[in-house]
Amino acid sequence: MSDNNYKNTASGEQQKQQDMSRRKFLKNSGLVAGGLVGGSLFGGLLTNSFDSKKEQKMEKHKDTLIDVQEAMQFFTRHQDFLVLMAATEQIYPEDEHGPGAIKLGVPYYIDKQLAGRWGINGRDYRHGPFTAVLDESDQSAGPAGEQSILDRGDIFIQGLRKLDEESQKRFGTTFDKAEEEQQIQILQDFDDDKVKMNGLAASEFFALLIQSTLEGAYSDPLYGGNRNMEGWKMKEFPGAQTSYAGYIDQDEFIKLEPVSLRDYQGH
Amino acid sequence: MVKKLPKVDAVIVGSGWAGGIAAAELTKAGHKVVILERGRDKKHEDFMGTKDELRYSKRYDLMQDLNKETITSRNSLDKKALPVRDNSKARLGNHTGGAGVHWNGMSFRWLPYDFEIYSKTVERYGKEKIPKESTMQDWGITYDELEPYYDKYEKTAGISGEENPIGPPRSDKYPNPPLKETPTIRLFKKATTDLGYHPYHMPSANLSQAYVNPDGEKLNGCVYCAFCEEYGCDFGAKADPIGTVLATARKTGNLELRNGANVTRVGHDGKRATGLVYTDTMTGEEFEQPADIVVLAGFVFTNTKLLLVSKIGTPYNPKTGQGIIGKNFTGHFNNLSTYIGARGFFENKKFNNFMGTGALGATIDDFSGDNEDHSNLKFLHGYEVHYGQLGTRPIANNQVPEGTPAWGKEFKKQSLKYANRNLFITAQSGFLPNKETYMDLDPTYKDSLGNPLLRVTVKYAEQDRERAKAGVARCAEIMKEMGADTMNVDVVEDDVEFDHKFYTDHFFGGAIMGESPENSAVNTYSQMWEMENLFVVGGSSFPHNSNYNPTGTIGAFAYRAAEGMNKYLKDGGLLTQSELKENA
Numbered sequence A: 001m002s003d004n005n006y007k008n009t010a011s012g013e014q015q016k017q018q019d020m021s022r023r024k025f026l027k028n029s030g031l032v033a034g035g036l037v038g039g040s041l042f043g044g045l046l047t048n049s050f051d052s053k054k055e056q057k058m059e060k061h062k063d064t065l066i067d068v069q070e071a072m073q074f075f076t077r078h079q080d081f082l083v084l085m086a087a088t089e090q091i092y093p094e095d096e097h098g099p100g101a102i103k104l105g106v107p108y109y110i111d112k113q114l115a116g117r118w119g120i121n122g123r124d125y126r127h128g129p130f131t132a133v134l135d136e137s138d139q140s141a142g143p144a145g146e147q148s149i150l151d152r153g154d155i156f157i158q159g160l161r162k163l164d165e166e167s168q169k170r171f172g173t174t175f176d177k178a179e180e181e182q183q184i185q186i187l188q189d190f191d192d193d194k195v196k197m198n199g200l201a202a203s204e205f206f207a208l209l210i211q212s213t214l215e216g217a218y219s220d221p222l223y224g225g226n227r228n229m230e231g232w233k234m235k236e237f238p239g240a241q242t243s244y245a246g247y248i249d250q251d252e253f254i255k256l257e258p259v260s261l262r263d264y265q266g267h
Numbered sequence B: 001m002v003k004k005l006p007k008v009d010a011v012i013v014g015s016g017w018a019g020g021i022a023a024a025e026l027t028k029a030g031h032k033v034v035i036l037e038r039g040r041d042k043k044h045e046d047f048m049g050t051k052d053e054l055r056y057s058k059r060y061d062l063m064q065d066l067n068k069e070t071i072t073s074r075n076s077l078d079k080k081a082l083p084v085r086d087n088s089k090a091r092l093g094n095h096t097g098g099a100g101v102h103w104n105g106m107s108f109r110w111l112p113y114d115f116e117i118y119s120k121t122v123e124r125y126g127k128e129k130i131p132k133e134s135t136m137q138d139w140g141i142t143y144d145e146l147e148p149y150y151d152k153y154e155k156t157a158g159i160s161g162e163e164n165p166i167g168p169p170r171s172d173k174y175p176n177p178p179l180k181e182t183p184t185i186r187l188f189k190k191a192t193t194d195l196g197y198h199p200y201h202m203p204s205a206n207l208s209q210a211y212v213n214p215d216g217e218k219l220n221g222c223v224y225c226a227f228c229e230e231y232g233c234d235f236g237a238k239a240d241p242i243g244t245v246l247a248t249a250r251k252t253g254n255l256e257l258r259n260g261a262n263v264t265r266v267g268h269d270g271k272r273a274t275g276l277v278y279t280d281t282m283t284g285e286e287f288e289q290p291a292d293i294v295v296l297a298g299f300v301f302t303n304t305k306l307l308l309v310s311k312i313g314t315p316y317n318p319k320t321g322q323g324i325i326g327k328n329f330t331g332h333f334n335n336l337s338t339y340i341g342a343r344g345f346f347e348n349k350k351f352n353n354f355m356g357t358g359a360l361g362a363t364i365d366d367f368s369g370d371n372e373d374h375s376n377l378k379f380l381h382g383y384e385v386h387y388g389q390l391g392t393r394p395i396a397n398n399q400v401p402e403g404t405p406a407w408g409k410e411f412k413k414q415s416l417k418y419a420n421r422n423l424f425i426t427a428q429s430g431f432l433p434n435k436e437t438y439m440d441l442d443p444t445y446k447d448s449l450g451n452p453l454l455r456v457t458v459k460y461a462e463q464d465r466e467r468a469k470a471g472v473a474r475c476a477e478i479m480k481e482m483g484a485d486t487m488n489v490d491v492v493e494d495d496v497e498f499d500h501k502f503y504t505d506h507f508f509g510g511a512i513m514g515e516s517p518e519n520s521a522v523n524t525y526s527q528m529w530e531m532e533n534l535f536v537v538g539g540s541s542f543p544h545n546s547n548y549n550p551t552g553t554i555g556a557f558a559y560r561a562a563e564g565m566n567k568y569l570k571d572g573g574l575l576t577q578s579e580l581k582e583n584a
């Protein structure tokens, strides 16, 4: 068998056909039908239809769609958002490899996350007593203020305003307007706990900021970050591929166009 | 008001491997079974199109909702325990199929040494070798006695494996050949062979080919999609309870799996268990499900908590050493095992790190259990060193050489450069039980229904740190041989303490087995000595933790327990005693 149906798909129509066939395939797979799909046959099918190195993914979803989704859900002060943009860009800056946090949509990603279940620690245990300062001999410091009474939304608002406050104090300007070195100095002091926050350590806020910046850079674009899968492209991560059965034992490094969940699930 | 429901033959808490195996064997024998499962109904359909790192690996979508219930943790008797609030510190099963849905699939057998650890240690090194703080004991069973149940579990799950050149004897081959070999696995196997060790493919529940198990359940071949650990399988290719034992039990028409049923108590009259009391998570109503036999298979924490809350057995007291429920808590703890080792960075090689499978990789057993001579070592038991190609994902995969900043320009540059140029090997080490590592009820924190949380106290002993150090050193030796240009080697500090991460989901004890009620809560059929119609199944019955992933052994003991349940429903009585009589 060889893959002669969808070689180098060029037109949108062909792409659509391919998506249809993928969906049909998934729906008809042995898994759903409850029947048995032979392993080798299964692997072969996938390799031939979807795994082909020649397969090109279309850039279907252009910025136009994303733009209307980029408005604040959680933050209410524009200044907080400006500080968030500046801070995440310092953590993950634009460089010769590609876009930084701002162009990847990271600030909007964080805003959306904070507006949802994660922002109010919806899955976390939230009964007291809470503990602001942990016993030092107890190596239990949880991630990002785990024992704090503050939820992640509280932590972000306090942390971003603290960044601004430090910048005003040290440099007489807001954080977003400070020079690059000044911003880095302040962030470093948060990292080193040289700044005092209320109800948790500055380094805990900073850890949360780093974690969510990386999430925004590399999560599926469905969450509002990793715009055009640029984060994945920089890392040579091909996203939600159906199968690697045809490649896994090969020696050479395999480069594939990334697949988003939108494409993978094909609604 | 607790509403009493019509009686059935057996009621089980938990629909993971332990509960699922019990249900399959009981229903096949014609018994009517109800499984009470707190989480949602899950089918394989729920796992289609779920290759979403944020949702499953960062938000832990399939894992226990800590908002409703968690555990508290401390690392010595004089400390106040704090609740584990965040899923990044607790990846526990929560829905139909339990953790068996989102596991990796590494499917080991434990060693003959494990089951007779006390006797074999004394025999080889003398009594003085056993550390003062240790509460290790024989399990009351030998490897040879357990072997047929291992075989049964491996056939049910379609384990794909390669013969372990220095492994314990097997009555039959693995039901499926090993997964594919990749360039990085070849590199590991070559390096370990050159060092004189004996590498073999990790046995996997990710199937190397399509397979029909002895119960007629169909499993597919794995396509190495790399969204495996923490994910349900998209393709029906990772053995899980849903596609095997629960499907088998359902086919009989004798199983009712009731979701949204949060079990809070074992009903009993002091001598016999009468049923399970649960809260319907949809309505908040309380029900009692009466049954002839009651099976606890809700994982270590739930099993122990239910016994303590229901006042069955004597709680363990770490000060006096008296009592048994809660005793011998052990596990694979992140800063001693499984997640520490050596990470190599390669300047001139690029690997397909983003491809993989939950249990794809190779390991060596040269330092497992008592395979090396411990006469001159400061620890007992050992470690297994493996390289796994599990499939890296981009939010988590930001590995950089030591000394690189954790954010900013340089971080970005290096983390992109090394994304596909780093390999990790880890040592999974055993953990031996001690007097002050145990479980009881927390005096302060409560779950969402107002019941006390379970409190876990973990104290590392000198030998646990020494074992971990030796394991990490071995990882570094092998990584160097593999040709890494630079390495990050984890450091096990002399004063390292438990970091309250319940991350591996390899946890044991609380209702341990043994040969007599003197030193154990259950016999080797997982039957409570004090309450014959109560079976406590799963890792809760393991008196210590070996250096392997546990589920193969949980599966084997669940099959043995299920055999015991069927026998008990027929004949009654304590199972090991009747066995003794038969043999007399």
Ligand SMILES: Cc1cc2nc3c(=O)[nH]c(=O)nc-3n(C[C@H](O)[C@H](O)[C@H](O)COP(=O)(O)OP(=O)(O)OC[C@H]3O[C@@H](n4cnc5c(N)ncnc54)[C@H](O)[C@@H]3O)c2cc1C
Binding pocket: B013, B014, B015, B016, B017, B018, B019, B036, B037, B038, B039, B091, B092, B093, B094, B095, B096, B097, B098, B099, B100, B101, B102, B103, B104, B105, B106, B107, B108, B229, B230, B261, B262, B263, B264, B297, B298, B299, B300, B302, B358, B359, B504, B505, B506, B537, B538, B539, B549, B550, B551, B552, B554
């Ligand atoms: C990410 C991950 C990777 C893993 N990888 C491996 C591996 O490679 N190899 C290996 O051997 N092991 C692995 N494990 C461990 C393995 O998953 C467990 O050992 C195994 O699934 C335990 O089975 P069990 O049936 O005892 O418990 P569980 O699977 O935890 O099942 C317990 C069930 O009981 C339910 N329950 C609990 N309390 C209550 C209550 N009060 N009322 C009602 N229901 C309740 C839970 O919701 C759950 O469904 C892994 C675990 C995780 C989380």
Ligand code: SF4
Binding pocket: B206, B207, B221, B222, B223, B224, B225, B226, B227, B228, B229, B231, B232, B233, B234, B235, B236, B237, B238, B356, B357, B358
């Ligand atoms: S890697 Fe294999 S077993 Fe794991 S989820 Fe993908 S297809 Fe299933």
